[in-house]
Amino acid sequence: MKRSGTLEAGVGAFVLAGLLGLIFLGLQVSGMSFGQTDRNFTLYANFSNIGGLQERSRVTMSGVTVGRVTDISLDPKWLDARVTMQIDSDVGKQLSQDSSAAILTSGLLGEQYIGLTTGGAPEMLKSGDTIRDTQSALVLEHLIQQFVSNMSK
Structure with missing residues (x-):
């Protein structure tokens, strides 16, 4: 052939x-x-527990991806996790100073990401500011441990 x-x-x-x-x-x-994305708006947030959050995790607002986590480090002053996020600049300029950041999970055991919620303050965040109102990750192992200890009583 x-x-x-x-x-x-x-x-x-x-x-x-x-x-x-x-x-x-x-x-x-x-x-x-x-x-090429216009993600030159940098924000920081401190969390007491980041769970399984990783670099390049999504940053969302109302379910829409508006940025990515670029760095996770230990804050030497407060000894908690300091997360650096790159946000789309058009969205970042509209976040008020009382905005909040929470570590959320897709589904029961899915990936973890950061969800932003805007506040109502008239002053806006600037690039390089830190979001003060944060909610740490919900760790499944801690919930199971609490459930077992409550059931044994």
């Missing part, structure tokens, strides 16, 4: 398209992109 050049080129193009599709899907799932 003779192989034609067009058949081999077609199979090669099909395999190449499949590989490019897998790379694209991998980038979409990981949250990385090639597109």
Whole structure:
């Protein structure tokens, strides 16, 4: 059976398209992109427990992704987790100083992300400000431990 050049080129193009599709899907799932985003509005928030929050986790507002977590470190002064977020600048400029940040979970055991809720203060946050009103992650192990200890009493 003779192989034609067009058949081999077609199979090669099909395999190449499949590989490019897998790379694209991998980038979409990981949250990385090639597109230029206008996320130059930096906010900080301190949490007593971040649970499974990771760098590149989503930052949402009303369920819409408006940014990403860029860094997580230990605050040497307060000894709690300091989370750095890059927010879309058009959204960040509309957050009031009494806005709150909470670590939420997608589903029962899903990924953790930060949910922002705007407040009603007339003063707005500036890039580099810290959100003071925070709610830490709900850790399932702590809830189970509390339930077991309450049941044993």
